[in-house]
Every structure is written in structure tokens, then in C-alpha cells.
Amino acid sequence: MKKLSIVMPAYNEEKRIGRTLEFYSKFFEEKRKTEKFEYEILVVINNTTDKTEEIVKEYSKQNKRIVYLNLIKGGKGYAIIEGFKDALKRNNELIGFVDADMATLPEDFYNLAVNIGSFDGIIASRYIKGASITPRPTLARLIAKRTFNSLVKSVLLLPFNDTQCGAKIFRRDIIEKVIPSLWLSKWAFDVDFLFSAKKHGFKIKEFPTNWRDKKYSKINFWQAGPWMALAVIRLRMLNSPFKFGVRIYDNFLKLLGNKE
Numbered sequence: 001m002k003k004l005s006i007v008m009p010a011y012n013e014e015k016r017i018g019r020t021l022e023f024y025s026k027f028f029e030e031k032r033k034t035e036k037f038e039y040e041i042l043v044v045i046n047n048t049t050d051k052t053e054e055i056v057k058e059y060s061k062q063n064k065r066i067v068y069l070n071l072i073k074g075g076k077g078y079a080i081i082e083g084f085k086d087a088l089k090r091n092n093e094l095i096g097f098v099d100a101d102m103a104t105l106p107e108d109f110y111n112l113a114v115n116i117g118s119f120d121g122i123i124a125s126r127y128i129k130g131a132s133i134t135p136r137p138t139l140a141r142l143i144a145k146r147t148f149n150s151l152v153k154s155v156l157l158l159p160f161n162d163t164q165c166g167a168k169i170f171r172r173d174i175i176e177k178v179i180p181s182l183w184l185s186k187w188a189f190d191v192d193f194l195f196s197a198k199k200h201g202f203k204i205k206e207f208p209t210n211w212r213d214k215k216y217s218k219i220n221f222w223q224a225g226p227w228m229a230l231a232v233i234r235l236r237m238l239n240s241p242f243k244f245g246v247r248i249y250d251n252f253l254k255l256l257g258n259k260e
Helices: 017-035 052-062 076-087 106-114 139-156 172-181 189-199 221-238 243-256
Strands: 003-010 038-046 066-071 094-098 121-125 132-134 167-171 204-208 210-212
Touching: 003 017, 003 076, 017 038, 017 052, 017 106, 038 052, 038 076, 052 066, 066 076, 076 094, 076 172, 076 189, 094 106, 094 172, 106 121, 106 167, 139 189, 139 221, 167 172, 172 189, 189 204, 189 221
Parallel strands: 003 038, 003 094, 038 066, 121 204, 132 210
Antiparallel strands: 094 167, 121 167
16 A cells, blocks of 8 residues: 655645645545545645644644644755655655645646656656646746756756656655755755756656646746756756866855855
8 A cells, every 4th residue: 555645845825725735635535535545745834924834733633644844944945855854754655745836736646646657756747748737838938947947958967848847756765865965955956856866776757747827826937047047057066077166156156146
């Protein structure tokens, strides 16, 4: 019997977290009863200033499989890493993460779990055959995201068409191996994780998803995109003969105002 831990980072999500927990809880409870599929929903509240914690507490009373952490330090990547570490304390065979905004519906996240096959991990992708995005992204946004992905492919030689989709599942052994080797927690966590997994010889499957783009996303790609690109370059330097230049590069980033 597989047990899946669904790590859900939540930063100031009081307007959305209740609905998300309701939908995910209902869906996975049905799967647990009909298909003997065990699960937990681990909400990682990261440096929140609203009523997210209170709402999560109420839902955890209704469903004992909803658990949570409350972190003082913020950042999505940091929250996911801490969630992974906590999930490893229990008998979870599969551990993944999903955004709290319902851009990925529970049935689409479940599809990742049942399609992992013999792979070590599976990541949702919005830009391969069979995927869909609702509503359709603007041309400018699509170009920006494709440009970033081209950078990732060319600089890190990762084969994926979409490294940034907020829905991924891994077997526990890959998480145990990869977490200690991660460098980045803010701008390029997903890329760092996938790059490290590749270095360790793990096999990751890219799987088409149905993505529902949310108007009130917590991340402004136009603001974060340049920093994500700079973080990818930094990651490449850390894993190259030019590692000695990282300190100079970091000083350059500080001048630009980066707090990574």
C-alpha cells in the first residue's frame, strides 16, 4: 500500500486554503476508502501574517490526516524542504508538493502518483502534448516562461519542458539523497532539486497536467524571472570549474538587491 504525503506550502493563503483543503480532503478520502490509498496533507505555513494557521487548524480537526507546520522563516523553497524533512519522519513512500491555490486540482495531483511507474519522481508539465492551461496565457507570458526554460535546458542540460509547475511527486529515497545537496531555496528551488536529482542518477518523468492559472498568484514572474535566471547561472557556476567565482557573483547579486 502506498502512502502519499502532500506537502502544501502556504504563505498568507487565508482566502484560498480552506477551499483547497476541502477539495483535497474530500477527493483523497474517497480514494482512501475505495482504493486503499493512504495519504496525508502536510500544510507548511511559512512566515504568514494572516489567519492561515487558524483555518488550517480547524480543518485538521475535521480530518486527522491534515497536519501542519508553522515556520518563522519564510520562502516557498524553504517551506517545501522543511515539509519534506517532516514527511520523512513518517512512513510515506511517496512525497510531493503542490501549490495551495488549486491551480492543480486533486485529481490531477493524484494522476501524478498513479503514473510514476518505475521512475524515481514525476513532475507536472504545462508545455508538453496532452497538457492544458486555463485560461490561455498571454503571448508575452508564454514567451517569458519558454525563455526561462530554454535557459535551464542550455545551462544545466535538464531535459524538461517545464521545471516550474507547482506539482511534483518523488519517492522518499530521492528526497533523502537530494535534500542535503541543495543550494537554493528561493528563486530556483525546483531547478536545483531536479539538477541535483540528475547528478545522483535518478530518473524523473515529465507528465502532462491540466493547469488553472490563478489571477492572484503570489509570484510575479516579471519581478521574479530575472532573479530566477541569475540563480540558474549561479547553480551552474557552483557545479563547474568556475566555482571560485561564486563569491564575486554573490557580491554582484547583493549590489542588485538580491536576498537569496
